[in-house]
Amino acid sequence: MAKLIKHGTIVTAADQYQADVLIEDKIITQIGLNLEAEGAEIIDASGHYVFPGGIDPHTHLDMPFGGTVTADDFETGTKAAAFGGTTTIIDFCLTNKGVPLSQSVQTWHEKAAGKAVIDYGFHLMIGEITDEVLAELPKMILDEGITSLKVFMAYKNVFQADDGTLFRTLLEAKEHGALVMVHAENGDVIDYLIKKALDEGNTEPIYHALTRPSVIEGEATGRAAKLTALANSQLYVVHVTCQEAVEQITEARNKGVDVWGETCPQYLLLDQSYLEKPDFEGAKYVWSPPLRETYHQEALWNALKNGQLQTLGSDHCSFNFKGQKDLGLGDFSKIPNGGPVIEDRFSILYSEGVAKGRITINQFVDIVSTRIAKLFGLFPRKGTIAVGCDADIVIFNPNVSRTISAETHHMNVDYNPFEGITITGEPVTVLSRGEYVIKNKQFAGTPGAGQFVKRGTYNPASLGVTTKKEAVQL
Ligand code: URP
Ligand code: ZN
Ligand code: ZN
Ligand code: ZN
Numbered sequence: 153m154a155k156l157i158k159h160g161t162i163v164t165a166a167d168q169y170q171a172d173v174l175i176e177d178k179i180i181t182q183i184g185l186n187l188e189a190e191g192a193e194i195i196d197a198s199g200h201y202v203f204p205g206g207i208d209p210h211t212h213l214d215m216p217f218g219g220t221v222t223a224d225d226f227e228t229g230t231k232a233a234a235f236g237g238t239t240t241i242i243d244f245c246l247t248n249k250g251v252p253l254s255q256s257v258q259t260w261h262e263k264a265a266g267k268a269v270i271d272y273g274f275h276l277m278i279g280e281i282t283d284e285v286l287a288e289l290p291k292m293i294l295d296e297g298i299t300s301l302k303v304f305m306a307y308k309n310v311f312q313a314d315d316g317t318l319f320r321t322l323l324e325a326k327e328h329g330a331l332v333m334v335h336a337e338n339g340d341v342i343d344y345l346i347k348k349a350l351d352e353g354n355t356e357p358i359y360h361a362l363t364r365p366s367v368i369e370g371e372a373t374g375r376a377a378k379l380t381a382l383a384n385s386q387l388y389v390v391h392v393t394c395q396e397a398v399e400q401i402t403e404a405r406n407k408g409v410d411v412w413g414e415t416c417p418q419y420l421l422l423d424q425s426y427l428e429k430p431d432f433e434g435a436k437y438v439w440s441p442p443l444r445e446t447y448h449q450e451a452l453w454n455a456l457k458n459g460q461l462q463t464l465g466s467d468h469c470s471f472n473f474k475g476q477k478d479l480g481l482g483d484f485s486k487i488p489n490g491g492p493v494i495e496d497r498f499s500i501l502y503s504e505g506v507a508k509g510r511i512t513i514n515q516f517v518d519i520v521s522t523r524i525a526k527l528f529g530l531f532p533r534k535g536t537i538a539v540g541c542d543a544d545i546v547i548f549n550p551n552v553s554r555t556i557s558a559e560t561h562h563m564n565v566d567y568n569p570f571e572g573i574t575i576t577g578e579p580v581t582v583l584s585r586g587e588y589v590i591k592n593k594q595f596a597g598t599p600g601a602g603q604f605v606k607r608g609t610y611n612p613a614s615l616g617v618t619t620k621k622e623a624v625q626l
Pocket of ligand 4: 210211212467469
């Protein structure tokens with residue numbers, strides 16, 4: 153049945169205006185004042201914002217990592233995402249050396265099929281460049297619609313790739329129209345620092361942060377940016393945590409290199425002192441890169457505000473405190489890295505960003521949805537409210553506040569890193585391609601209704617950057 157959203161305030165990355173939205177056959181078909189549609193179900197959005205659905209560019213669902221598997225699968229993870237106002241996720245498909253890329257992708261399709269309640273795409277991890285990988289890559293990008301490639305510069309002996317692999321991935325991405333994503337930390341130096349700390353008997357969670365200093369993130373970010381400039385390619389730095397990394401991204405961007413940066417709510421709100429919580433509770437706050445000293449938060453907010461960082465990902469990688477995080481009791485290096493954020497990403501940015509006056513409401517939409525759609529080949533199908541787009545819509549009440557808690561969240565995990573933080577605004581109704589996933593704060597979706605989205609190639613024009621350029625030297 154058609155749906156007509158009436159009396160809401162539509163907000164996009166560019167505009168804010170009062171209008172009604174008509175949805176027919178999963179698509180937005182009309183936007184205008186005083187729309188009428190016979191037989192359509194009316195959704196009254198008076199006093200509410202009508203936002204494009206959030207797009208989370210960084211999730212790890214049902215992923216083996218750190219000797220265990222993440223606690224949220226594609227069903228619990230996407231449900232929680234929907235409660236939080238997210239209608240599309242892009243999850244990281246891991247690969248293994250010597251295994252065909254197509255086989256890894258098939259494994260990820262099997263994890264998602266029949267479970268996801270919202271749409272999803274995949275990024276593809278590149279751990280090595282071999283003749284087989286080179287032969288498969290164009291097919292993955294152009295036929296499978298997996299148009300972003302992930303290279304880890306850290307996690308030595310697990311995921312880490314060498315600089316040659318990163319450089320060749322950048323060249324391949326340029327040739328075939330993909331965006332290269334990096335986890336930017338110097339894994340070799342971290343490996344040494346971890347061994348040294350453990351040799352000295354330093355086993356507590358805080359040493360996770362102390363063995364991964366921000367200078368090491370800045371160094372890897374700058375290295376990746378320089379290799380991107382040399383390859384005349386395009387780079388997206390995931391989970392930026394610190395001033396040093398922001399500086400490297402800014403320098404590259406100022407010289408005209410296509411380097412983009414993502415940060416995450418945890419780095420905007422929490423700091424290194426959380427790792428010092430007693431009774432091993434610090435383990436709940438173990439992410440890589442780690443939480444930083446508080447002054448870095450201002451650098452991140454400023455970078456979001458002035459456009460040097462462009463997106464917010466959740467890096468959702470949930471592990472239970474009991475039974476998973478405690479694998480690292482007595483050895484911080486064995487604490488599974490990551491935390492549950494998929495549900496709160498959207499509302500935290502609204503509350504801490506818009507309600508506190510740090511960013512505009514249009515910047516908010518850009519950072520949680522539109523720019524992500526443009527970077528990852530989803531625009532204009534997703535990421536905005538316009539005629540012809542998928543009806544992925546969040547009806548958001550800005551006039552309520554709520555306190556985040558594991559007691560009430562929908563993620564399949566026994567703690568929430570933002571426990572006790574009170575935020576302003578919440579999604580009330582969430583539509584995915586015109587169907588209810590959340591209706592008046594209740595789950596109304598269907599596992600399996602979420603579809604895999606084949607994404608378009610990297611499109612500089614859609615991002616407002618020059619399409620043909622000379623390589624620059626950084
Ligand atoms: O600690 C983190 N970030 N865990 C997830 C894996 C990654 O590095 O993104
Ligand atoms: Zn090629
Ligand atoms: Zn990472
Ligand atoms: Zn991640």
